[in-house]
Amino acid sequence: MNRIISRVIFAVTSVIFALLFLAPLGTVIQGGFWVNGTFTLRYLGGVFQNPIYSEGLFNSLLLAIGTTTLVTLIAVPLAWLTNKYEFPGKKWVSGLILVPMILPPFVGAIGFQQILGPYGGLNALLGLGPVDWLGHAQYWGVISLQALSLYPIMYLNANAALANIDPAMEEAAANLGCKGFTKFRRITLPLMMPGLFAGGTIVFIWSFTELGTPLILNYTKCASVQVFDALKEIGSNPFPYALVFVMLACSVTLYAIGKFAFGGHAYAMQSKAATVSNTVTVRGVRGLLVLLPFALVILVALTPHLGVIATSLAKPGSWYQSIAPLQLTVENYAEALGHEMTVSSIRNSLLYSSLAVAFNAVLGIAIAFVVVRSDIRGRGILDALAMLPLAVPGLVMAFGYLAISANLSNTDWVKDSVFWQNLLDVRTNPTLFLVVAYSIRRLPYMVRSAVAGLQQTSVTLEEAAANLGAGFLTTLRRITVPLITANLIAGALLAFAFSMLEVSDSLMLAQRSDYYPITKTIYELFHLIGTGQYIASALGVWAMAFLAVTIVGASLILGKKLGAIFRA
Amino acid sequence: MAVAVRLDTVTKRFGDLTVVDRITLTIEPGELFFLLGPSGCGKTTLLRSIAGFYIPEHGAIRIGDRDVTRLAPDERDTGMVFQSYALWPHMTVAQNVAFGLELRKISKAEIDQRVAEALAMVKMSDRAQYKPNQLSGGQQQRVALARALVIRPQCLLLDEPLSNLDAKLRLDMRTEIRRICKQAGLTAIYVTHDQKEALSIADRMAILDKGIIQQCGSPEEVYRRPVNRFVANFIGETNFIEGRVLSVDDGQATLDTPIGRVVSTALPREPLRPNQAITLSLRPEVIHAGTEPKDPTNVFRGAAHDTVYLGEMAQHLINVPVPGAQDVVLKVFELNPKMVTHDDEVKDVQFWFRPGNAVVLTG
Numbered sequence: 001m002n003r004i005i006s007r008v009i010f011a012v013t014s015v016i017f018a019l020l021f022l023a024p025l026g027t028v029i030q031g032g033f034w035v036n037g038t039f040t041l042r043y044l045g046g047v048f049q050n051p052i053y054s055e056g057l058f059n060s061l062l063l064a065i066g067t068t069t070l071v072t073l074i075a076v077p078l079a080w081l082t083n084k085y086e087f088p089g090k091k092w093v094s095g096l097i098l099v100p101m102i103l104p105p106f107v108g109a110i111g112f113q114q115i116l117g118p119y120g121g122l123n124a125l126l127g128l129g130p131v132d133w134l135g136h137a138q139y140w141g142v143i144s145l146q147a148l149s150l151y152p153i154m155y156l157n158a159n160a161a162l163a164n165i166d167p168a169m170e171e172a173a174a175n176l177g178c179k180g181f182t183k184f185r186r187i188t189l190p191l192m193m194p195g196l197f198a199g200g201t202i203v204f205i206w207s208f209t210e211l212g213t214p215l216i217l218n219y220t221k222c223a224s225v226q227v228f229d230a231l232k233e234i235g236s237n238p239f240p241y242a243l244v245f246v247m248l249a250c251s252v253t254l255y256a257i258g259k260f261a262f263g264g265h266a267y268a269m270q271s272k273a274a275t276v277s278n279t280v281t282v283r284g285v286r287g288l289l290v291l292l293p294f295a296l297v298i299l300v301a302l303t304p305h306l307g308v309i310a311t312s313l314a315k316p317g318s319w320y321q322s323i324a325p326l327q328l329t330v331e332n333y334a335e336a337l338g339h340e341m342t343v344s345s346i347r348n349s350l351l352y353s354s355l356a357v358a359f360n361a362v363l364g365i366a367i368a369f370v371v372v373r374s375d376i377r378g379r380g381i382l383d384a385l386a387m388l389p390l391a392v393p394g395l396v397m398a399f400g401y402l403a404i405s406a407n408l409s410n411t412d413w414v415k416d417s418v419f420w421q422n423l424l425d426v427r428t429n430p431t432l433f434l435v436v437a438y439s440i441r442r443l444p445y446m447v448r449s450a451v452a453g454l455q456q457t458s459v460t461l462e463e464a465a466a467n468l469g470a471g472f473l474t475t476l477r478r479i480t481v482p483l484i485t486a487n488l489i490a491g492a493l494l495a496f497a498f499s500m501l502e503v504s505d506s507l508m509l510a511q512r513s514d515y516y517p518i519t520k521t522i523y524e525l526f527h528l529i530g531t532g533q534y535i536a537s538a539l540g541v542w543a544m545a546f547l548a549v550t551i552v553g554a555s556l557i558l559g560k561k562l563g564a565i566f567r568a
Numbered sequence: 569m570a571v572a573v574r575l576d577t578v579t580k581r582f583g584d585l586t587v588v589d590r591i592t593l594t595i596e597p598g599e600l601f602f603l604l605g606p607s608g609c610g611k612t613t614l615l616r617s618i619a620g621f622y623i624p625e626h627g628a629i630r631i632g633d634r635d636v637t638r639l640a641p642d643e644r645d646t647g648m649v650f651q652s653y654a655l656w657p658h659m660t661v662a663q664n665v666a667f668g669l670e671l672r673k674i675s676k677a678e679i680d681q682r683v684a685e686a687l688a689m690v691k692m693s694d695r696a697q698y699k700p701n702q703l704s705g706g707q708q709q710r711v712a713l714a715r716a717l718v719i720r721p722q723c724l725l726l727d728e729p730l731s732n733l734d735a736k737l738r739l740d741m742r743t744e745i746r747r748i749c750k751q752a753g754l755t756a757i758y759v760t761h762d763q764k765e766a767l768s769i770a771d772r773m774a775i776l777d778k779g780i781i782q783q784c785g786s787p788e789e790v791y792r793r794p795v796n797r798f799v800a801n802f803i804g805e806t807n808f809i810e811g812r813v814l815s816v817d818d819g820q821a822t823l824d825t826p827i828g829r830v831v832s833t834a835l836p837r838e839p840l841r842p843n844q845a846i847t848l849s850l851r852p853e854v855i856h857a858g859t860e861p862k863d864p865t866n867v868f869r870g871a872a873h874d875t876v877y878l879g880e881m882a883q884h885l886i887n888v889p890v891p892g893a894q895d896v897v898l899k900v901f902e903l904n905p906k907m908v909t910h911d912d913e914v915k916d917v918q919f920w921f922r923p924g925n926a927v928v929l930t931g
Contacts, residue, residue: 460654466641468668
């Protein structure tokens with residue numbers, strides 16, 4: 001690859017990345033530590049002294065620990081069973097097990113309440129009075145909802161980690177007389193640890209800062225909701241900045257520990273597995289026994305979704321103290337699509353996500369190219385930086401963007417110009433900030449996909465083109481991009497799907513109803529008195545169907561490599 | 569039209585490591601030239617520098633009358649055959665071959681005609697619409713060759729083109745490559761670590777080690793008259809005997825060695841001085857054992873043992889006793905073997921070699 005071209009790409013991508021990713025973080029840090037031009041630790045200390053903030057942080061930490069533990073308990077045994085046994089229906093359940101990903105947990109919360117609430121389906125089924133299963137133990141409601149939608153990330157990681165272990169490792173242990181659980185504990189588990197930690201980190205950071213689920217379940221005593229509530233004071237109060245900084249610091253520290261402790265691929269297998277993996281085929285009753293845990297997990301995990309679907313089909317008011325809705329209707333769908341806010345939100349989400357993915361694709365390919373194909377010093381740093389959005393909670397990023405927008409819209413040149421207001425003031429038009437936020441947060445998926453594609457593509461294929469007289473752009477267009485198309489499509493699909501259902505940025509940055517994306521509209525509809533939750537559910541079902549199609553598409557293209565995309 | 573390739577003190581470093589060290593070399597027009605050496609000797613680096621994938625820190629590379637030292641790969645007009653073939657999997661055989669012609673803005677009709685010719689030349693016409701992954705290794709190799717040849721490059725570069733093929737195919741393909749190169753009248757530079765490939769089809773070859781050309785010459789020159797221990801040892805098998813010069817007279821030297829006095833007429837270019845330390849290189853096939861000497865100059869006795877019988881020949885070890893020191897052990901090939909020992913049997917034999925086959929090395 002031409003040196004000058006790669007230097008230019010390196011410089012441009014670094015600058016763009018610094019501007020769009022590091023600037024909001026810098027604004028957060030500045031806002032918490034520099035007040036009226038002087039450096040102070042008063043607000044950072046204040047966060048820990050203020051009983052409300054420290055309780056919120058503590059609760060968020062508990063949420064993250066609880067969710068991650070639950071996710072591990074669900075995902076690791078399932079992954080182990082998947083790798084160990086060949087059982088009837090395996091193809092089906094290993095696909096279905098990923099389905100919960102297709103719904104943001106906060107939408108599931110609506111269905112969850114319909115089933116587990118005091119006047120919901122479960123109590124009616126059991127013939128109980130108004131027992132609130134979520135009740136004051138909202139904590140359990142939040143972590144179980146989060147765990148039920150996040151465990152696929154862990155499952156994919158654990159699965160990939162297990163599949164990567166050379167069967168000879170376990171065979172060698174067995175040969176020396178080690179078997180059963182001891183073999184798992186002493187050999188298998190340590191070998192899959194990097195994968196588990198990678199998946200665990202993402203789940204932890206995600207649940208630590210999750211905003212939608214606690215909001216819907218009305219669990220207000222956690223840091224993310226406190227930050228959301230403090231947004232109105234973003235111009236004047238340094239406390240939310242300091243609070244966001246603490247969340248950022250926790251997440252980045254955890255991510256860094258994972259990186260340093262496991263160095264990405266600490267236990268590189270010395271040989272590619274020489275033997276075919278030693279799966280055991282089980283049939284009949286034993287086969288059903290293996291199948292059972294999968295079926296249970298899928299059933300429980302899909303409860304919120306079923307609740308959402310049922311709600312969307314229920315005639316408003318007809319699902320009250322009954323197992324299922326008493327009267328069914330499709331009017332909610334008609335109303336959801338007819339509602340002014342809904343139509344514009346679908347259009348908005350499509351616009352934001354498409355722009356974000358297009359921007360992402362260009363930036364992602366450029367970064368991947370420099371990382372894989374150039375010998376520039378510092379390309380490793382760019383690679384690591386491009387993965388950092390996984391370590392930085394969406395809430396923190398959204399807060400940073402909001403702060404930047406608030407700062408900029410106070411300047412005279414923005415105040416005096418409609419053009420700049422439309423571009424930079426989210427209160428006027430959040431398009432630019434939403435596109436940037438969506439795109440930067442999904443950049444890791446795109447970069448990983450493109451890097452994987454380039455690494456699988458031998459550089460001699462490009463050299464052969466250069467040798468025959470093709471210049472840089474011709475080679476890129478005729479050889480490189482066609483060869484990595486599958487990876488690019490998969491990465492773009494995922495980035496698109498996750499952008500469509502993004503929560504934190506959407507809730508925080510979209511402030512005018514005509515610019516609301518789908519998720520914010522669902523959130524707002526939910527709060528409408530009377531029919532709100534039914535219409536919100538109908539829109540949620542639409543979103544589920546949409547995400548299901550894209551994720552199935554991506555997994556068909558990527559095959560088993562889907563897990564690699566969720567690894568930090 | 570074939571052109572010469574000239575390298576002038578070409579030097580390539582990776583960090584502190586000098587991989588190609590001041591190599592100066594001229595490859596004549598139409599010549600099939602081999603770069604031969606063990607892995608890590610710098611041969612591939614040198615080839616990639618000629619192709620433009622590396623820019624040397626020092627020196628100049630000329631193809632014909634063009635100085636290409638700093639040109640990008642796509643401006644050099646070389647045709648390269650990669651070790652892994654590097655056929656583009658998303659294009660058919662015909663599309664792969666046509667690619668270089670399309671970039672040269674050649675008319676569609678002419679492209680079709682030249683692609684057909686090139687595929688005919690490598691006997692792949694019936695596979696034009698296949699994808700590369702539907703072809704065997706040998707077929708892919710032919711397509712890679714056609715793709716490099718079809719642009720009529722000024723010079724053809726081959727990077728271990730046969731190393732991924734099985735032994736039988738390798739034999740067929742190497743004569744095939746020579747036929748095609750000579751038929752097209754191309755200047756070709758061929759990198760390999762396989763001495764049989766080089767000896768069998770090269771016009772000339774350069775032996776590289778540690779980034780330096782150790783010897784450059786025709787296969788016969790390099791094999792029969794290696795200039796130093798590295799070359800003698802790398803090409804073929806040999807026996808080394810340390811010794812000293814007793815006297816030099818008119819292209820003939822008498823040497824003092826542990827096995828006795830040896831007379832040699834295969835002397836190095838630089839004159840020898842009496843009492844100078846030298847190494848004698850004796851190929852196993854030039855030592856004749858168990859037959860009547862046809863030349864009485866260098867005749868010795870030893871104990872033959874550990875015979876390995878191979879049918880058309882036998883390999884013996886002969887121990888030559890040295891008073892007050894360890895025996896010298898010589899490896900000897902006997903063609904159409906008669907003198908076969910079994911197991912622990914030891915046979916006292918007489919052996920001899922011609923002065924012209926006893927190569928004196930000073931390096």
